[in-house]
Amino acid sequence: MNTESINFQSFLDWDNSPFILFSSLGKILYLNNSAEILFGYVSKQELYDLALAYAPQNFGYKTTTLSLNYDSFTFYAITIGYENEEQISIRFYNAPRIRSTTPIEKDKLVTTDINLLLEANIALFRTKNPNHLQLLTDHDIPAFKIDQNNFSKLLRKTLDSFRASDSINITLKLLTGEHVIISGKKKAIVQLSIEANGRYSDADEEVKSIAMQCHIAHLLKERTIKLEIPLIT
Amino acid sequence: MEQFFTKSEHVQNIIKGFNLTKTLFVSSIIIGEENIGKKLLVRHLFPNARVVSGDDQEAVVAALSEYDELIITDFEKLSNQESLNLDNKRIIATANYIGNKQTIDNLFAFIYTLPSLKERLEDTAHIKALYIKEACDNLMIDMDEMSTQDIPVNLTQNSKSLKSTIYKYLMTHSMNKKDIQEAVHSYILKELHGNNGYKEHLSLYEKPLIEAGLQKFGSQLQLSQILGINRNTLRKKIHEHGID
Numbered sequence: 001m002n003t004e005s006i007n008f009q010s011f012l013d014w015d016n017s018p019f020i021l022f023s024s025l026g027k028i029l030y031l032n033n034s035a036e037i038l039f040g041y042v043s044k045q046e047l048y049d050l051a052l053a054y055a056p057q058n059f060g061y062k063t064t065t066l067s068l069n070y071d072s073f074t075f076y077a078i079t080i081g082y083e084n085e086e087q088i089s090i091r092f093y094n095a096p097r098i099r100s101t102t103p104i105e106k107d108k109l110v111t112t113d114i115n116l117l118l119e120a121n122i123a124l125f126r127t128k129n130p131n132h133l134q135l136l137t138d139h140d141i142p143a144f145k146i147d148q149n150n151f152s153k154l155l156r157k158t159l160d161s162f163r164a165s166d167s168i169n170i171t172l173k174l175l176t177g178e179h180v181i182i183s184g185k186k187k188a189i190v191q192l193s194i195e196a197n198g199r200y201s202d203a204d205e206e207v208k209s210i211a212m213q214c215h216i217a218h219l220l221k222e223r224t225i226k227l228e229i230p231l232i233t
Numbered sequence: 234m235e236q237f238f239t240k241s242e243h244v245q246n247i248i249k250g251f252n253l254t255k256t257l258f259v260s261s262i263i264i265g266e267e268n269i270g271k272k273l274l275v276r277h278l279f280p281n282a283r284v285v286s287g288d289d290q291e292a293v294v295a296a297l298s299e300y301d302e303l304i305i306t307d308f309e310k311l312s313n314q315e316s317l318n319l320d321n322k323r324i325i326a327t328a329n330y331i332g333n334k335q336t337i338d339n340l341f342a343f344i345y346t347l348p349s350l351k352e353r354l355e356d357t358a359h360i361k362a363l364y365i366k367e368a369c370d371n372l373m374i375d376m377d378e379m380s381t382q383d384i385p386v387n388l389t390q391n392s393k394s395l396k397s398t399i400y401k402y403l404m405t406h407s408m409n410k411k412d413i414q415e416a417v418h419s420y421i422l423k424e425l426h427g428n429n430g431y432k433e434h435l436s437l438y439e440k441p442l443i444e445a446g447l448q449k450f451g452s453q454l455q456l457s458q459i460l461g462i463n464r465n466t467l468r469k470k471i472h473e474h475g476i477d
């Protein structure tokens with residue numbers, strides 16, 4: 001089949017897996033939409049170094065299975081390829097997201113201003129931790145459907161893991177350009193990120209379990225918890 | 234609406250949390266020692282909510298099926314906590330202590346701890362002033378003749394002991410001779426029996442007399458002169474009544 005006349009770029013542009021083409025000096029020659037988002041969480045240099053480290057010995061392509069994690073991105077493999085001395089490409093393979101098997105209980109979902117629940121939980125949190133806390137929130141996030149009781153429990157437990165932390169930063173924002181599919185429908189994502197100098201991890205399993213019930217993607221790290229909440233309207 | 238006063242930052246945060254979630258369907262509980270104002274606080278915040286006590290399990294179950302907004306007091310007294318379904322309702326509970334931590338954790342979205350009065354001394358002064366005013370009104374005592382500073386603050390049972398100490402203090406400190414005689418009369422009527430009654434009950438008069446005299450005049454010598462009794466007799470009585 002002659003495919004020479006076909007322009008494959010748009011297929012690559014919209015591929016959900018990040019793809020980057022570097023010059024031999026580490027300059028970005030091309031990146032697709034997904035890679036653009038990835039660069040929000042990792043430096044150009046780090047990915048270029050990664051490409052060089054896993055490059056095949058000779059011209060050609062080499063796929064390596066490894067576990068990579070950048071913020072909410074999790075990859076299980078990368079393919080590095082070069083056909084000349086000028087360009088080198090890296091493609092990341094997205095690890096499949098674990099899908100919640102719990103069906104959404106629509107009767108429990110009530111249209112809610114998420115800022116109300118967040119601020120109420122912060123008020124509760126302040127009764128336990130007097131340390132400085134910074135909140136950066138987007139009051140323009142539209143009200144969306146939330147299981148108010150369960151989501152509040154999730155917030156309480158999430159914040160509780162920062163009960164002895166200092167310099168706590170809480171950010172609530174709408175993630176631009178990212179979506180999640182729920183019941184076959186594309187939903188925007190609201191991200192709640194809490195970061196501090198450290199945190200307790202004793203309730204991590206409970207946080208994960210409630211997040212799953214609420215169809216909320218979660219990322220729990222040593223000093224950070226990020227919750228990606230689907231904006232169901 | 235009942236008023237709830239606080240200067241405590243901790244309690245103000247609890248009130249803020251409640252005010253923010255007032256219109257939402259979330260379950261909240263306030264836990265804290267007895268007599269610290271939990272019920273007053275929730276009634277102040279939710280004046281129109283139906284109130285049911287955990288004392289009556291059947292009433293709680295019935296109210297839960299009937300109302301979307303409900304105050305459950307004495308939640309720790311419910312023995313069927315695990316079987317309750319608080320989803321999609323506005324439930325505000327109060328409890329003196331956490332029975333099963335896991336159950337409370339599963340049932341409630343917001344778990345607040347209300348500090349005792351000992352931990353809220355900024356509030357205690359205000360509550361003391363309120364009780365003094367109430368007691369003066371009820372007992373028809375003119376407070377101008379007394380100093381509120383001298384009224385002891387007893388927080389062993391939070392507001393209960395605080396209130397009762399204030400009432401007792403104001404009553405005992407506003408009695409006239411006739412009131413005291415009546416009180417002694419009533420006491421003697423109840424307690425007088427045996428064959429050594431005179432000596433046994435003499436301490437009712439002698440002990441406060443010597444204690445107050447020593448406090449007022451300092452030395453035993455001076456007091457013996459004031460009382461018009463021999464110094465040795467006074468010393469003997471001090472010893473008999475175990476006065477320091």
